[in-house]
Amino acid sequence: MNVLRHKKWDFTRINAVLQGILIGLIAGFIVSTFRLLISHGLKLVQWFFHLAKGNLWLLLIWVVFSVILTLLIGRWLKTTPEITGSGIPQVEGQLMGEVEYHWWPVLWKKFVGGVLAIGSGLFLGREGPSIQLGATVGQGFAESRKITGNKRRTLIASGASAGLSAAFNAPIASSLFILEEVYHNFSTMIWITALASAIAADFVSTFFFGLTPVLHITYVHPLPLTQYGWLVILGLLLGLFGRLYQVVVLRVGEWYHRIKWLPDQYNSLIAFLLLIPVGLFIPQILGGGNQLIVSIGGNAPTAMILLVVFIVRFVYSMISYGTGLPGGIFLPILTLGAVLGALFGQLLVSWHLASPAVVPIFTIAAMAGYFAGISKAPFTAILLITEMVGTLQHLMPLALVSLIAYLTVDVLGGAPVYAAMLEKFLQKSHTGQTVPVTQLEFPVFENAVLDGKQVRDVDWPDGALLVEIKRGEKIIVPHGDTEIRLGDTLLLSVPQKYLIHVRHVMMHLSGN
Structure with a gap:
């Protein structure tokens, strides 16, 4: 008291x-x-x-x-x-x-x-x-x-x-x-x-x-338990196509660079001109894909049309992103996932293996699975699609498909796409400002080398200075005999020139 x-x-x-x-x-x-x-x-x-x-x-x-x-x-x-x-x-x-x-x-x-x-x-x-x-x-x-x-x-x-x-x-x-x-x-x-x-x-x-969810897709029937085996196959396919997406999107910039007659910053001219045939014949699929997802979720077209849409969107997404224009891959990934899910569902329907009523569920689950595999952020994928669609009824299919797609990409050696993009950006860009000293945080995870050690007993990387330890609600000013525990967050002050080295060593020490 x-x-x-x-x-x-x-x-x-x-x-x-x-x-x-x-x-x-x-x-x-x-x-x-x-x-x-x-x-x-x-x-x-x-x-x-x-x-x-x-x-x-x-x-x-x-x-x-x-x-x-x-x-x-x-x-x-x-x-x-x-x-x-x-x-x-x-x-x-x-x-x-x-x-x-x-x-x-x-x-x-x-x-x-x-x-x-x-x-x-x-x-x-x-x-x-x-x-x-x-x-x-x-x-x-x-x-x-x-x-x-x-x-x-x-x-x-x-x-x-x-x-x-x-x-x-x-x-x-x-x-x-x-x-x-x-x-x-x-x-x-x-x-x-x-x-x-x-x-x-x-x-x-x-x-x-307004309050209407961004990707509001309505459906009446939940997926029967007898159909869950198809989700495993869908997850495997999404993982395979997700790894393909990673490989292509990380290399398309290099392919543009081989065009010697056009400076890299003007590669967008190719994308703008190649957009003409798409705009003339199928203008409804232009853009990031928000309306296309809602349209497919409400009334999916035939399998052949979906296959054409997937190929066109995959190719043109790469053409667009490879230019370096200010624009992302987040929504295009979800769109490709939705098209793949609807295509998978329509094939099952045409083969009399599923009811047309469950096609929207495959569409929704595939969005989460495709994003989970490519970004390697499955929890975000599950929660994101749940919020965007506006219902909790599909949580189990989302979780299963996301897990299978994530594991498939992982087995194939895929890294989180945004982390891989950052590495390529750092290799090319040296124009940004730098700060002489920065601070980094490292949580101490299970089986970390640091767990249970006193500060003085740790072989800290060159250039790093341990400033404080966050332990729950407490802030601890470290001393030589301070014991580091599981769940602590370490705040280090690091000179810019040692940044990469310190991060590499600390990721190992902290069990990241």
């Missing part, structure tokens, strides 16, 4: 949550506007291609438009390479301390470039750019308040969570994705700030788009 009576009030987490909410409101407005402009742009492009059928002059206008966009965005890609692609690898690198850049140029160029690239009908997703936009808001907020070090990274992570939440209206899954796939840290301060920011952003987004 005496301890409780004298305990000081601690508003640290309240302040962090309030900052997360403020960042979430700002990021929610920016990303919702971003999402709205892309939606209107896509409708305009589909209308244009409808008019352009048989009209050579309108097609020439598209060619001129493509050249202008290529020159404009290409210039931005050259001067600010951090806006390239989805943006998730850049945010992950920033949270790891390996990437740094000025926030304002990235914010406005990613916003405008993303609207122009994704809104033009290319097979790119808005979610990756939304994550980077949100993270950049967090970075700008931290800079305005002169917040540095680990607290700054917390704000960047919360902004990233807000960006994805506003893009998908899925605050819980958005928080989990940032923790599981981007930040790789589940400390209390991180998740409460990320969740608060995601909820605030989702609140703003609902004012723009």
